[in-house]
Amino acid sequence: MSARTAGGILALACTKSNTLLWARMMNPMISKEGVSLMLLSQLPRSLHDWSGALSCAPCWQLTNEALLPAANAHDSAWIVLFGKGLEAGHLARLAQQLDALGLEASLYPAGEQAGIPLLLLGTNRFSPELVQALKAQEWDIDLCHLAALPTLSEPGLLVMDMDSTAIRIECIDEIARLAGVGEQVAAVTAAAMQGKLEFADSLRARVALLEGAPVTILDEVAADMPWMPGLPLMVDTLKQAGWKVAIASGGFTRFAGELQRALGLDAIFANELAVEGGLLIGKVSGPIVDAAAKAEALQQLASEYGVVASQTVAVGDGANDLKMMGVAGLGIAIHAKPLVRAQAAATLNHHDLEGVLCLLGALACRDRRWC
Numbered sequence: 001m002s003a004r005t006a007g008g009i010l011a012l013a014c015t016k017s018n019t020l021l022w023a024r025m026m027n028p029m030i031s032k033e034g035v036s037l038m039l040l041s042q043l044p045r046s047l048h049d050w051s052g053a054l055s056c057a058p059c060w061q062l063t064n065e066a067l068l069p070a071a072n073a074h075d076s077a078w079i080v081l082f083g084k085g086l087e088a089g090h091l092a093r094l095a096q097q098l099d100a101l102g103l104e105a106s107l108y109p110a111g112e113q114a115g116i117p118l119l120l121l122g123t124n125r126f127s128p129e130l131v132q133a134l135k136a137q138e139w140d141i142d143l144c145h146l147a148a149l150p151t152l153s154e155p156g157l158l159v160m161d162m163d164s165t166a167i168r169i170e171c172i173d174e175i176a177r178l179a180g181v182g183e184q185v186a187a188v189t190a191a192a193m194q195g196k197l198e199f200a201d202s203l204r205a206r207v208a209l210l211e212g213a214p215v216t217i218l219d220e221v222a223a224d225m226p227w228m229p230g231l232p233l234m235v236d237t238l239k240q241a242g243w244k245v246a247i248a249s250g251g252f253t254r255f256a257g258e259l260q261r262a263l264g265l266d267a268i269f270a271n272e273l274a275v276e277g278g279l280l281i282g283k284v285s286g287p288i289v290d291a292a293a294k295a296e297a298l299q300q301l302a303s304e305y306g307v308v309a310s311q312t313v314a315v316g317d318g319a320n321d322l323k324m325m326g327v328a329g330l331g332i333a334i335h336a337k338p339l340v341r342a343q344a345a346a347t348l349n350h351h352d353l354e355g356v357l358c359l360l361g362a363l364a365c366r367d368r369r370w371c
Contacts, residue, residue, distance in 0.1 A: 037066040040095060043088035047110040047117045051370065058369040060107045062091070062121065064099035073106035075366065077126035078149050082118035082358040083141030083350060090141055091119065101129055109368040113361035114233060114354040120365040135342065142355055144346040150311045150329050151363040152241040157307040158356070159298045159324065161316035162249035162256055162270065164193075165334055166353075168226040171255050172206055175221055179213035179280075195319030195339050199250055200288045207273065211282030215275050218254045225255060228334075230353035235263045237357055244305050248294040250320055266305075269297040294324040315356060316340070332356060 036056060044053055054060060057069030081090055091107070098105050104124040111118050126147040134145060150156050163170045170193075176185035185206045192202035235245050246267040247256045256270040272285040287293065294314075302312050314321065314328035317336040325331025325344055333344035334353070341347045348355040 037068050039066050040088055040092040041065075043067075043091070045087055047086060047119070050110050054370045056371060058371055060370065062095050062098065062105045062107050064095045067107060070106060073108060073366075074104060074122040074124045075106075077123045078146045078362070079105065079121040079123060079130075079143065080118060080146070080149070080346075080359055080362045081121075081141055081143040082113070082116050082355070082362075084116060086117045086119065086141050090139070090143075094121075094143070097130060097133055098123075101127055101133075103127055103130060108365040109370055111362065111365040111368075113358045114230070114237075116351070116354065116358055118358050118362055118365075120362045122366070135347070140350065142348055142350050142358075144359065146330070146345055148310060148329065149363050150313055150360055152238075152243070152360050153364070154242075154311055155305075155307055156238070156241075156243045156311035156313065156360075157246070157298070157302050157305055158238055158243060158313040158315065159246045159248050159294070159301065159328070160314070161294075161318065161321050161324075162247050162259065163251045164317045165315055165321075166228055166231055166247060166259060167255070168228055171221055171225070171251050172203075172210075175210060175213070175217055176206070178217040178220060179210050181209045185209055192320070193318035194337050199290045199320040203250060203271070203284065203288055203290075207280075207284055208282040210273075210280045213280045215273075215278050215280060218252075218273070222255055222258050225258065227259075228353050230351075230355070230357075232263065234353040234356050235265070238360075239264065244301065244307065246297070246301055248289065248297040248324060250289055250294075250318075267297075267301055269293065291320040291323040294321065295327045298324050299327055313356070313360070315353075330359070332359065 038054060044050060059070040059073040060067040061070045105121045108120045130145045134143060160166050170189050173186045173189055176182045188202050188206050191197045192199055238245050244266045246265055248269040249256055251270055253270045253272050256268040259265060260268045269289050271289050274281045274283040274285045298312060298314055310329040312328045313330045314324040315332045315334055317334055317340060319339055322343055330346060331344045332346045332348060333340045334348040346359055
C-alpha cells in the first residue's frame with residue numbers, strides 16, 4: 001500500500017476487488033471517478049446517524065476496514081446483530097471475521113425492534129465456520145449467522161417451552177420446594193435440562209417425589225409465576241402480525257393453562273399431574289410431553305394452521321427443546337445451557353423474549369435502501 005497527500009487528498013492505493021480507493025483526509029467519504037467508501041472507523045457512534053452518513057449509495061459491501069458502495073446486496077444468508085450498545089465497533093469486529101473466512105457481506109439500513117437497535121447483513125453464502133466462530137467468542141450484544149430467517153410480514157407459528165423460557169422458574173422445582181423435597185427434585189431437573197438424563201425417566205422420578213403433596217400447592221406456584229421479560233410484548237406483536245403462538249412444555253397443564261388464559265395463546269401441550277382426594281399421587285396422567293412430543297406438536301400445529309416450515313419458530317432453553325428446534329424453520333435458544341447454545345441456530349444470551357422480535361423483525365431492513 002502506498003500513500004501520498006496532494007491538495008488535502010490522501011490517496012490510498014490498495015487492491016480490494018480491483019478497486020482503487022481514495023480518501024479525503026478531513027472526510028470519511030472517499031471518492032474518485034464515482035467510487036466511494038466509508039471507513040468503519042469514521043462511522044457515527046449512533047446507528048441513528050448512519051442513514052445520513054451512508055445516503056450516497058443504495059447498498060454497501062462490508063470489507064475489513066470500510067464499507068464500499070454496491071449496486072446490489074447479498075441475500076443468500078443472514079447475519080443479525082442487536083443490542084442497546086450496538087455500534088460501529090461491533091461491525092468492525094465482525095468484518096475481521098468475515099474477511100478471515102472469505103465471506104462477502106452487504107449492510108442493509110439499520111433498524112429497530114422493541115426499542116433495540118439492530119443491523120442486518122446479507123452474505124454471499126452460509127458459513128458453518130462463521131457460526132462456530134461467533135459462538136466461541138464473547139460479545140456484549142447478541143448476533144447470529146443464519147441460513148434463513150422467518151419474517152413478520154407473512155403468517156407464522158411460534159412454539160415455545162414454558163419453564164425458564166416463557167416463565168423464569170422451573171415449576172416442578174417450586175412445587176417440590178413447597179412439598180419439602182426441593183433439593184432432591186432440583187438436582188434431577190438440572191441433570192435433565194443438561195441432557196444427562198432421559199427426560200421422560202427424569203420427569204417420572206421427580207413427580208414420584210411429590211406423592212402426598214396437597215394439590216393446593218399448584219395454586220400457590222401459579223399465583224406467583226414470574227413471566228420472562230418481553231413475553232407479553234412478543235405474544236402481542238406476533239398475534240398482530242397474524243402469527244399463531246403456542247406452548248409445548250415438559251411442565252404441567254396447570255401452569256401452561258394459566259398462561260394461555262392470560263395471553264390468549266392458540267394452543268398448549270403439557271403434562272397432567274394425577275390427583276386423588278386433593279393430593280398428588282406422584283404420577284403423570286397420559287403420555288409424557290417429551291422432546292419428541294414437542295417436535296410433533298410444532299409440526300402438527302403448522303399443518304393445522306397452514307404455516308410453511310420456513311415460517312415456524314421454536315424457542316427453548318433445555319436439551320428437550322432441541323428436537324423441536326430441529327424441525328422448526330428457526331430454533332432460538334434463550335439463556336440456554338451450553339449444550340443447547342452449541343446446537344441452536346440462534347441464541348439469546350443478552351436479551352429476553354424481546355430478542356425474538358429482533359430476529360423475526362430483521363428482514364424488514366431488507367426491503368429498504370440507504371438512498
